[in-house]
Amino acid sequence: MKRFSYYIGFGLMLTLFLGAATGPAWAGEQKMTLAQCLKTGMENNPSLKASRFDVDISTHGIKEARADFLPSVSSSYSMTPIRSISAKGSSTDTDYVDKDVRSFSIRLTQILYAGSRITNTYQRARISEALAKTEMELAGMELAYRIETTFYKLMKAKQDVITTQESVNRLTESVKSAEAFLKRELVPWVNVLQARVDLADAQDLYKIAKNDVNRQRVELFSLMNQTMDPAIEFSGRLNPLLATEPVFDDSLKYALENRPDIKSLVYQLEIADKNEKIAIGKYLPTVKFDVGYYDRDDEYEQLVTRDQRNRYWSGGVTASWDLFDGGRAWYEKEKYNTQAQKISALIEDAKNAIATGIYNALYSMNEAKQRIKSCAEGLTAANEYYDVEENRLKAGLSTIPSLLDAQDRLLRAQANETRATLDYQLAVSELKFYTGKEDIE
Numbered sequence: 050m051k052r053f054s055y056y057i058g059f060g061l062m063l064t065l066f067l068g069a070a071t072g073p074a075w076a077g078e079q080k081m082t083l084a085q086c087l088k089t090g091m092e093n094n095p096s097l098k099a100s101r102f103d104v105d106i107s108t109h110g111i112k113e114a115r116a117d118f119l120p121s122v123s124s125s126y127s128m129t130p131i132r133s134i135s136a137k138g139s140s141t142d143t144d145y146v147d148k149d150v151r152s153f154s155i156r157l158t159q160i161l162y163a164g165s166r167i168t169n170t171y172q173r174a175r176i177s178e179a180l181a182k183t184e185m186e187l188a189g190m191e192l193a194y195r196i197e198t199t200f201y202k203l204m205k206a207k208q209d210v211i212t213t214q215e216s217v218n219r220l221t222e223s224v225k226s227a228e229a230f231l232k233r234e235l236v237p238w239v240n241v242l243q244a245r246v247d248l249a250d251a252q253d254l255y256k257i258a259k260n261d262v263n264r265q266r267v268e269l270f271s272l273m274n275q276t277m278d279p280a281i282e283f284s285g286r287l288n289p290l291l292a293t294e295p296v297f298d299d300s301l302k303y304a305l306e307n308r309p310d311i312k313s314l315v316y317q318l319e320i321a322d323k324n325e326k327i328a329i330g331k332y333l334p335t336v337k338f339d340v341g342y343y344d345r346d347d348e349y350e351q352l353v354t355r356d357q358r359n360r361y362w363s364g365g366v367t368a369s370w371d372l373f374d375g376g377r378a379w380y381e382k383e384k385y386n387t388q389a390q391k392i393s394a395l396i397e398d399a400k401n402a403i404a405t406g407i408y409n410a411l412y413s414m415n416e417a418k419q420r421i422k423s424c425a426e427g428l429t430a431a432n433e434y435y436d437v438e439e440n441r442l443k444a445g446l447s448t449i450p451s452l453l454d455a456q457d458r459l460l461r462a463q464a465n466e467t468r469a470t471l472d473y474q475l476a477v478s479e480l481k482f483y484t485g486k487e488d489i490e
Contacts, residue, residue, distance in 0.1 A: 079278075083200050083285045086273060090196045093274040097192055100185035107178040114174040117167045120159040127152050147350040156341035161366070164333030165326065173323035180316035187309040194482040196272050198475055203265035203283055205471040209258035212463045217255050219435075219456055220248040226442065227449045240449040247453050251460075290418060290473070291489065300407050300484045307485040308403060314396045321389040328382035331371065340364035406483035410476050417473035424466035431455075431462035 081089075091097060133146040160167065227244040270277050305311060346358040438455040442448070481489055 079281045080284045081281055082283075083197065086196050086200055086269060086283070087193055089275065090192055090273045091189060094192050094272060095274055097185070097188050100181075100188040104178065104181045104185055107174070107181040111171070111174045111178055114167075114171040117160065117170065120157050122155065122157050124155045125153070149348045149350075151346040151348070153344045154341055156339060159338045160335065161338055162334070162336040164330030164335070166330040169323045169326045169330065173320055173327070176316050176319050176323065180313055180320065183309040183312040183316060187313060190309060190482065190485065192272065194478060196269065197478050199265055199269050199272060200283065200285070201471055201474050201478070203262065203269060204285065205467055206258060206261040206265050208467050209464070210255070210262055212460065212467065213251060213255040213258045216251045216456065216460045217248065220244065220251050220453075223449065223452055223456065224248050226452075244449055244453060247456070290421070291414075291477070294415065295411065295480060295489060297407060297411060300411070300480065301404055303486065304403050304407065304484045305400060308399075308483075309485065310399055311396065311403075314392055314399060318389055318392045318396070321385045321392060325382050325385040325389070328378050328385060331374070331378040331381075334368050334370040336366065336368045338364075338366050403483055407480065410480035410483060413476035414473060414480065417469050417476055420469035421466065421473060424462065424469045428459075428462040428466050431459040435459045 127150075129150040129152075131146065131148050131150065224241070224244045227241045266283070267277060269283065340362070341364070342360075342362045344358070344360045347356060349355045435452075435455040435458070438452045442452050477489055481487070
């Protein structure tokens with residue numbers, strides 16, 4: 050079998066693209082798949098944890114708003130000493146003035162009506178909880194997209210390491226061959242120089258590919274909120290080409306029904322509506338029911354016979370109505386009305402952005418799919434071309450520049466197919482992100 054025959058065929062290419070590689074410096078004993086990376090990221094990413102705390106905060110907000118439906122109980126106690134300084138007129142004897150007043154009261158108050166402000170506040174709190182959950186869902190979806198695309202870029206970088214390393218090996222042999230031919234005076238010195246320049250270029254590409262692996266690994270560990278561990282190797286497989294291409298109308302319909310950012314804006318619109326109703330409710334009266342128990346004890350300094358203690362209870366209904374507030378509530382209502390119009394515009398903008406994203410993802414998928422097919426054919430031809438030139442050079446029928454040209458074409462063909470394969474998977478991930486689907490079948 051020829052040296053590079055394993056590249057022929059898209060299925061085999063995918064296996065090498067994401068299969069476990071032995072030998073490179075970044076290989077380790079432990080392996081993590083994409084599914085494990087996603088699970089770890091969802092459990093540990095700090096921004097996602099913050100979103101979960103937002104949900105807890107909104108849950109407490111519901112309980113806080115619910116308390117307004119229940120009565121409030123207040124209690125007070127006071128002790129007031131009264132001492133005369135001077136007095137004029139009848140009954141001015143200090144014995145009739147100096148005393149200690151002690152009072153105790155406990156009071157229960159229940160709001161009977163407040164212009165639906167309590168109800169709307171409670172409903173707003175429930176909507177805020179739903180909003181926090183959709184924001185958390187959106188944060189999780191964005192994190193999954195970043196982990197997935199970073200993982201695929203890492204797999205591509207690892208394949209580039211393998212490809213460039215093989216290129217270095219081939220060019221090293223080409224330099225040796227050129228130097229051997231030079232000693233036999235079969236090639237000019239310029240051919241040796243050309244081979245060495247191409248070898249140096251290939252070595253640079255190899256170093257760049259290794260550095261790209263390190264950068265993608267750092268990014269992936271960061272997204273998972275994990276310490277960089279050189280003992281961990283990431284491995285997996287790309288999904289094959291989809292059997293059927295997704296339809297734009299179906300994808301857009303699913304996205305508009307399920308994308309959390311659309312849901313988030315709808316909830317924000319509902320919250321603005323509740324705020325507007327709360328503001329309008331301030332123009333309506335507030336009705337409260339009160340019942341209380343009171344205990345007052347007046348103890349005189351000298352005249353014990355005048356000591357008095359009163360115990361009593363009272364109850365009643367009180368209605369209050371703010372008739373004028375300088376237009377505060379009205380303009381507050383207008384503010385939230387304008388905010389609702391702004392959110393409606395943002396919803397339309399989000400729909401347009403989602404439609405554009407789906408279009409671009411589908412276009413990218415179609416383009417990458419065509420490139421994969423053409424690149425596979427080009428890679429087959431490049432492998433055969435290199436083998437032919439290598440055999441012709443050994444037989445003295447070709448030249449070093451021709452072999453170097455074949456090597457350059459082979460390297461470009463390998464890189465093109467790797468890039469096309471990655472672009473297709475990235476486009477699938479992008480479509481998943483814009484539609485809000487967990488997977489595209």
